[in-house]
Each structure stands twice: as structure tokens, then as C-alpha cells.
Amino acid sequence: MAESTHRDGPGTAAGAARTTAPAPGPGGRDPLRDTVCLVIGGARGIGAAVVEEFARRGARVVVGDTDRLPSRYNHYRSTETTGYGEAASLAERLTGEGLAVRAARVNASDEAQVRALYAGLAEKPGRLDTVVNAFGVTHVCPVADMELAEFREVVAGNLDGVFLSCKYALPLLRASGGSIVNFSSVSGRTGFGKVAHYCAGKFGVVGFTAALALEEARHGVRVNAVCPGIVRSNMWRYLIAEFTRPGETEEECWERMRSMIPQQQFQTGEDIAGAVAYLASARAVTGQALGVNGGMTNP
Numbered sequence: 535m536a537e538s539t540h541r542d543g544p545g546t547a548a549g550a551a552r553t554t555a556p557a558p559g560p561g562g563r564d565p566l567r568d569t570v571c572l573v574i575g576g577a578r579g580i581g582a583a584v585v586e587e588f589a590r591r592g593a594r595v596v597v598g599d600t601d602r603l604p605s606r607y608n609h610y611r612s613t614e615t616t617g618y619g620e621a622a623s624l625a626e627r628l629t630g631e632g633l634a635v636r637a638a639r640v641n642a643s644d645e646a647q648v649r650a651l652y653a654g655l656a657e658k659p660g661r662l663d664t665v666v667n668a669f670g671v672t673h674v675c676p677v678a679d680m681e682l683a684e685f686r687e688v689v690a691g692n693l694d695g696v697f698l699s700c701k702y703a704l705p706l707l708r709a710s711g712g713s714i715v716n717f718s719s720v721s722g723r724t725g726f727g728k729v730a731h732y733c734a735g736k737f738g739v740v741g742f743t744a745a746l747a748l749e750e751a752r753h754g755v756r757v758n759a760v761c762p763g764i765v766r767s768n769m770w771r772y773l774i775a776e777f778t779r780p781g782e783t784e785e786e787c788w789e790r791m792r793s794m795i796p797q798q799q800f801q802t803g804e805d806i807a808g809a810v811a812y813l814a815s816a817r818a819v820t821g822q823a824l825g826v827n828g829g830m831t832n833p
């Protein structure tokens with residue numbers, strides 16, 4: 535089980551100093567203040583940075599995560615992920631700082647669990663303004679060696695939960711005029727070898743987001759996606775171990791990855807969280823997939 539990235543240092547998923555200043559709305563008021571936000575996959579990595587961004591800007595945040603994934607085809611290489619335990623620790627730490635954060639147990643790929651989560655939110659607090667679907671899984675394998683089960687599990691691990699979470703969120707979001715931010719990737723904009731299933735899932739997130747945005751525009755719900763580049767989370771620690779070439783150290787592999795980024799620097803969880811907060815409050819933006827990747831793709 536890989537360690538949490540949550541308390542890591544600068545340049546990692548969630549450990550860099552907070553860089554985004556509260557964005558005042560028309561009256562000088564932060565548009566996220568007093569809103570209610572659900573972040574699924576928010577226990578660690580980029581999702582945890584989103585939780586902190588929203589909570590520090592005055593939102594009440596529910597952190598959803600799971601201790602069990604449906605298959606071992608994920609970057610934790612196990613069905614046991616301790617995600618809910620880490621969500622509970624994160625909520626406890628931020629609550630201790632006076633912020634409004636609580637944890638919820640949910641596997642986004644499990645329809646009964648997703649339905650129950652949203653039914654609970656409809657009862658208490660009874661409103662929801664932002665849904666961030668920050669979960670995702672990856673695994674490394676060339677197509678020539680890939681089993682159908684692996685292909686299906688990785689595509690489903692990135693797409694099923696987006697469908698389920700969006701579907702069951704809609705009644706609450708229509709009532710509040712709220713919005714959804716789905717997590718795609720630079721791998722949802724261009725192909726990378728040995729992660730074709732992950733690319734298929736993340737391209738799927740972009741298409742699903744665009745289609746749902748059209749359906750929901752007249753109901754007042756906005757739907758966007760964010761496409762991170764390389765954030766040094768648990769996901770990328772696994773990828774680095776897999777992509778390190780014979781004779782190369784992991785540090786040299788990190789350098790090779792960094793050199794692929796036009797800006798020559800990795801993104802942080804805070805970079806991505808700032809983009810998510812922007813999408814959550816940009817009233818004229820819907821159906822978009824925003825790259826936050828140092829210039830790796832255009833769009």
C-alpha cells in the first residue's frame with residue numbers, strides 16, 4: 535500500500551503552500567463561501583487538495599472515498615485502498631482547524647452506495663452546490679499483453695463512477711443551480727503508450743462531460759472537466775516505478791518526465807484545485823475540459 539501524499543512537501547499532490555488567493559465575487563464575497571461541496575476520491579492526492587481549497591474558502595465539504603476497489607487493476611495494485619480511513623483522518627484534521635469537513639464512505643462504481651450517499655445529502659444538509667468527481671485508477675500494460683478484464687476494469691474505474699455520481703447528483707444540483715467538475719487527464723487529450731485503457735476512460739470523461747453539459751444547460755446545471763498533467767501523487771509514484779527504464783534511477787525517470795512538460799515543472803494539487811474552484815464558480819463556462827498541464831496539450 536503506497537503512502538498517502540497528503541502531508542508531502544512542495545511539488546507533490548497536496549503539500550505545497552497554498553497558492554490560490556480567495557477569489558472575491560461581485561460584492562467582494564468568495565463565491566464558494568457557504569456553499570456545499572462533495573469531493574468523491576477526496577481522501578488524498580489531488581482530491582485532498584480540492585477539499586482543502588474549498589474548505590478554506592468557506593465551503594462545507596463532504597469527502598467521499600472507499601476502502602475497497604472492485605479489482606486489483608489500479609495503481610494501488612490491491613482491492614484494499616484505505617481511502618475511507620484517510621478521508622476520516624483528513625476530515626478530523628481540518629475540522630480541528632475549525633473548517634466544516636466530514637467524511638463519507640462511498641465506492642463511486644457501486645450504484646447502491648452512490649444512490650444512498652446522495653439520498654443522505656438530500657436529507658442533510660438538504661442542498662448541494664458542487665460535485666467534484668476526483669477519483670480514478672490507472673494500471674500499466676501494453677495492449678498486446680492486456681486481458682479483457684483489465685481493459686474493462688480500468689475503463690470502468692474511471693467512467694462508471696462519473697456516470698453514477700452525475701446521474702444521482704442532478705436533482706440536488708438542479709435545485710441549487712450547481713455544477714459538476716469531472717476529472718479527466720492529459721491522457722484524456724492525447725494518447726500515451728501502456729495506458730490505453732486509462733486513455734480510453736479519460737477521453738470518455740471528456741465526451742461524457744460535453745454531452746451532459748448540453749443536456750443540463752437548460753436546467754441550470756453546469757458540467758466541466760479538468761485535465762491534470764503530472765502531479766506527484768500515489769498514482770504517479772506507481773507510474774514512475776513502472777516507467778523507469780533499465781539502468782535508469784527513479785529520480786532520472788522523474789527528470790525525463792519533467793522534461794516532457796513545456797513549462798519544465800510538475801503541477802501541484804493546489805494548481806489543480808485552483809482550476810476546479812474556478813470551474814465551480816464560472817457561471818458562463820460549461821461543457822469544457824480545462825488542461826492544467828504546463829502546456830503538454832493544446833487543448
Ligand SMILES: NC(=O)c1ccc[n+]([C@@H]2O[C@H](COP(=O)([O-])OP(=O)(O)OC[C@H]3O[C@@H](n4cnc5c(N)ncnc54)[C@H](O)[C@@H]3O)[C@@H](O)[C@H]2O)c1
Pocket residue numbers: 539547574575576577578579580581598599600603615616617618640641642643667668669670671691695717718719720721761762763764765766767768769770
Ligand atoms: N496524479 C496525476 O498526475 C494525474 C494526472 C491526470 C489525471 N489525474 C486524475 O486525477 C484524479 C486524482 O488522482 P490522484 O493522482 O490524486 O490519485 P490518488 O490515488 O492519490 O487519489 C485518488 C483517490 O480516489 C479514490 N478512489 C479511487 N477509486 C474510487 C472509487 N471507485 N470510489 C471512491 N473513491 C475512489 C482513491 O481511494 C484515492 O483516495 C484521478 O481521476 C486521476 O486519474 C491524476
